[in-house]
Amino acid sequence: MIPPATPDLVIAVPRGALMRESLDRLDAIGIDTSEVRSNHRKLLFADIGIVTMRPSDVPTYVEAGAADVGITGKDVITEQPDRDVYELMDLGYGACTMVLATVDGPDPSVEALRRLGVMRVATKYYKTAAAYFEATGRQAEIVEVKGSVELAPLTGLVEAIVDLTATGTTLRENNLVIREEIFVSTARLIANPVSHKLKAAAIDTMLEKLRAD
Amino acid sequence: MRPQIHPIPSGTRDVLPDEMRELRDITEAVRGIFEHDGYGEVWTPALEYENVLARGGGAPPAYRVMDDHGEVLALRTDMTVPIARLVATRFAAAEPPLRLCYFGHAYRGVRPHRGQMREFLQAGIELVGAPGPEGTAEALTVLHHALDAVGLRGFRIGLGDASLYPMLLRSHGVGSDDVGLLMDTLVNRDFVALEAAIGRLGLDDDDAELLLRVPQIRGGPDVLADAGGPLADAVGGLARLYELLAPEVAARVIFDLGLVRKMGYYTGAVFDVYDPALGAPLGGGGRYDDLLGRFGRPLPAVGFALTIDRLHIALTGEEKVVQP
Numbered sequence: 001m002i003p004p005a006t007p008d009l010v011i012a013v014p015r016g017a018l019m020r021e022s023l024d025r026l027d028a029i030g031i032d033t034s035e036v037r038s039n040h041r042k043l044l045f046a047d048i049g050i051v052t053m054r055p056s057d058v059p060t061y062v063e064a065g066a067a068d069v070g071i072t073g074k075d076v077i078t079e080q081p082d083r084d085v086y087e088l089m090d091l092g093y094g095a096c097t098m099v100l101a102t103v104d105g106p107d108p109s110v111e112a113l114r115r116l117g118v119m120r121v122a123t124k125y126y127k128t129a130a131a132y133f134e135a136t137g138r139q140a141e142i143v144e145v146k147g148s149v150e151l152a153p154l155t156g157l158v159e160a161i162v163d164l165t166a167t168g169t170t171l172r173e174n175n176l177v178i179r180e181e182i183f184v185s186t187a188r189l190i191a192n193p194v195s196h197k198l199k200a201a202a203i204d205t206m207l208e209k210l211r212a213d
Numbered sequence: 214m215r216p217q218i219h220p221i222p223s224g225t226r227d228v229l230p231d232e233m234r235e236l237r238d239i240t241e242a243v244r245g246i247f248e249h250d251g252y253g254e255v256w257t258p259a260l261e262y263e264n265v266l267a268r269g270g271g272a273p274p275a276y277r278v279m280d281d282h283g284e285v286l287a288l289r290t291d292m293t294v295p296i297a298r299l300v301a302t303r304f305a306a307a308e309p310p311l312r313l314c315y316f317g318h319a320y321r322g323v324r325p326h327r328g329q330m331r332e333f334l335q336a337g338i339e340l341v342g343a344p345g346p347e348g349t350a351e352a353l354t355v356l357h358h359a360l361d362a363v364g365l366r367g368f369r370i371g372l373g374d375a376s377l378y379p380m381l382l383r384s385h386g387v388g389s390d391d392v393g394l395l396m397d398t399l400v401n402r403d404f405v406a407l408e409a410a411i412g413r414l415g416l417d418d419d420d421a422e423l424l425l426r427v428p429q430i431r432g433g434p435d436v437l438a439d440a441g442g443p444l445a446d447a448v449g450g451l452a453r454l455y456e457l458l459a460p461e462v463a464a465r466v467i468f469d470l471g472l473v474r475k476m477g478y479y480t481g482a483v484f485d486v487y488d489p490a491l492g493a494p495l496g497g498g499g500r501y502d503d504l505l506g507r508f509g510r511p512l513p514a515v516g517f518a519l520t521i522d523r524l525h526i527a528l529t530g531e532e533k534v535v536q537p
Contacts, residue, residue, distance in 0.1 A: 064327075065492020082324050084493065086402040188405065194487045194494065197371050197467055200431045 007049025008202035009195070012062055012070030014055035017166075018187050021093040022071045026050075029209035059083040059190065068195035069203060074185040075164050079125050086196050089207060091187040095166070098128060098182040102160045103153050104175050109160040113138060122152030123162040132162065132182050150174040224323065224331025232525075236334075239524050240316055242362040243336045250355045252314035252338045257295040259318060263287040268507050269294030270477045275322030275331065288320035291476070293501065293516055296339045301508035309342020309512055316521075328493055328523045337498065337518035344513040345500055346450065349482045350457035352498065352515045357462045360486065360495075363524055366531055368488045368495065370465050371431070372454075373472025375479040375499060377447045378428055384443055385420055399428055399473045428471030436468050454482060478504045486519065490530025495523045 013022050013036070023033040036045055036052065044051050051067055056079070058072035063083045070085075075098060077087060100121075102109050109119040118139045123129045126144050133140040143158055150170060152158045164185060165171055168178065189210065191203055221227070228236065247254070263277060263285040271294045274287035289295050292315045304311055316336050323329050338355055340348050353370065360368045378399065382392045391414060398407040404425075411424050427444060430436050434455060440448045448470070455463060467487075474483050474497060483499030498517025505512045 063492065084402070087405050090405045192492050193402065194489070194492050197431055197469060197485075197487050198369060198489055200467070204429075 007047070009068040009199060009206065010049045010051060010066070012058045012067035012072075013050050013052050014058055014070075014072050014187075015052050016055060018055060018071065018073060018094045019052070022091075022187065025091065025093075025210065025213065028213045029206065056080075059085055062190050062192050065192045065194060067192070068199055069189060069191045069206065071187055071189055073164075074183070074188055075125065075128070077188060077190065078128050078183070078185070081127065081131075084193055086191040086193060087188055088191050088196075088203070089189040089210060091189055091210070094185075094187040096164045096185045097166075097178075098125070098162065098164055098185060099171075099178045100132075100160055100162055100180040100182065101153075101165075101171050101176045101178050104177045107179060108153075109179070112159045119160055120158040121160045121162055122149050122158040124149060125162055125164070128182070129162040150176060222331070224325035226330060226332075236521060236525060239363050239521055239528070240334075240336060242364070243359045243519070244314075244316065246355065246358045246362045247314040247336075247338060250312075250358065252312040252340075252355070254314050254316070255296065255299065256315070256317065257289075257292070257299055259288055259320075260286045261289055261295055261298070265298055266290070266294055269297055269504060270507070272321055272476060274320070276320055289317075290321050291319050292317050292335055292337060292518060293339065293476075293478070293504070296516075297501075297504045297508050297514070300339075300341050300512070301505060301510040304341075305510060310348070311341040312338070313341070314338045328491065328520070328526050330522070334521040335496070335518040336521055337496070337516055339514060339516035341505065341514040342512045343515065344502070345481050345515065346454035346457055348513065348515045349454055349500060352517060353454075353458060353466075353484065354462055356484075356486070356498075356517050356519075357465060359519065360524075363528065365488055365495075365524070365527060367490065368465065368486060368527075369467050370462075371467050371469040371472055371485040371487060371494075371497075372451065373469045373483050374447070374451055374481060375473060375483045376481055377451075377470060378473070381427060381443065381447055382424065385416060385424065387414060395424075396473065399471060400475060404429065430471070431467055431469040434463075434466075434468065436470070440470075450481065474499060482515070484517065486517075488527040488531070490533075491523060491527040493523065495527055496520050 023036060026033050031048055036050055055072045056076050058070040059080050061067040062070040062085050073094060112119045118141050120141045120143055121129055122143045122145050126142055129142050145152055149161045149163045153161055196203060266274060266287055272290040274290055276288040278286050280286055296313060300311060318332050318334050320332050323331060325331055340352050379392050395410050398410055408425055411421050437448045437452050472483055478501040479499040480502045481500035485497040486495040488495055496519035500515045502513040505514055
């Protein structure tokens with residue numbers, strides 16, 4: 001099939017863990033993504049209307065209208081609550097859990113809260129963690145880290161971490177245990193608020209196909 | 214010599230002559246339309262008493278100061294609430310309808326980005342004492358004139374009704390707490406959360422499907438024609454409004470049954486302005502038939518505001534697109 005010269009929609013596709021299943025779903029609704037799969041360095045595929053990027057950039061492109069729709073994790077959307085985008089559909093795949101974890105044994109975060117009044121928590125999800133501790137009435141000092149969060153409680157930097165886990169393997173390997181599950185994150189389809197109106201037919205057609213798939 | 218740095222507050226910016234000339238072209242074009250259509254320009258103070266703004270129920274103020282008497286003042290977050298105050302006090306006995314327009318800065322505590330600063334210039338009208346649908350049709354006509362005069366070609370007007378979905382929910386026996394919850398998911402543009410919230414209501418499948426489908430309905434006048442059953446009444450107001458619009462205005466309308474605006478004071482028809490050259494609405498407005506009553510002069514009213522920066526960005530964006 002020859003792809004249309006100008007695709008109806010520009011779709012932001014996440015690289016990384018969500019990429020393969022995202023491309024599978026797009027294939028299933030009639031977008032030929034073989035070029036994206038075979039070319040790992042190229043980012044923009046204009047003739048099929050796909051742009052690829054890290055998941056946390058997807059809301060940025062979609063909010064600005066640089067992409068009409070996009071696929072990203074609920075964890076990313078939760079961490080960027082003031083992005084003005086539509087959340088249209090739970091795509092169901094890429095399930096992960098946002099958890100509060102500490103080292104095994106007696107919970108050091110409980111003792112810190114009881115004796116020092118504040119628990120220290122390392123995370124890459126600053127807003128998610130801050131909102132969670134506010135909602136559960138605990139004082140927490142959020143320490144934002146960029147790399148492996150698991151290291152922080154092992155070195156005494158913090159008493160707990162808030163992080164996303166799929167299987168829990170990395171946590172177990174580092175002697176960490178899940179204390180609380182905060183929410184389950186799956187892949188979501190999001191849309192730019194203006195595209196949602198001006199390209200309503202194309203977006204609704206895409207939604208129908210995704211639901212039927 | 215080390216350069217000196219004199220910062221300006223986050224979300225504000227300077228405008229230099231080249232840009233200012235282009236902005237002036239826009240505001241003068243809009244001002245010409247407002248004047249021609251019979252709307253007299255007013256100024257109100259950028260600072261108001263916080264409790265006066267709170268009475269109007271607009272967006273919460275981002276900037277507050279205390280004056281020399283210990284009174285709390287706030288920078289206005291829109292022009293609609295100050296003009297409601299102005300009408301109730303300065304035009305307390307004037308014969309309606311009143312036609313007023315404004316060009317003024319408003320202030321909100323947003324995350325600053327292109328097209329959305331914390332200080333932003335709005336141009337708009339308020340038509341006070343003219344009930345819908347005739348008053349709304351007049352406001353939409355002025356809106357169309359203004360966008361046309363600015364030189365925008367691709368704009369569309371999304372048209373909905375703030376009372377439509379709450380009424381539909383109540384007619385299905387949804388309690389007011391749940392109505393609030395469901396409306397919050399719509400304001401947050403989150404249809405996944407809306408579907409989950411509807412699922413928890415325990416309605417039968419047909420009703421649940423209807424409640425999820427309706428706020429996602431958008432398109433031409435055929436979406437009103439297709440609306441049968443319990444929805445027919447709800448869209449009746451929009452259909453009557455549509456009949457009053459001149460063909461060139463009607464051609465710009467996209468019906469959007471899920472359209473909600475963040476300001477709490479809207480009561481009936483609401484609208485947003487879109488242009489394919491910008492990923493955010495250029496402005497919007499709607500009916501606020503209860504707002505004037507809060508200030509002691511109960512009159513139905515309708516108005517809209519356009520964000521001048523966004524008109525400017527959309528205009529420059531349209532220049533880049535090859536016109537057919």
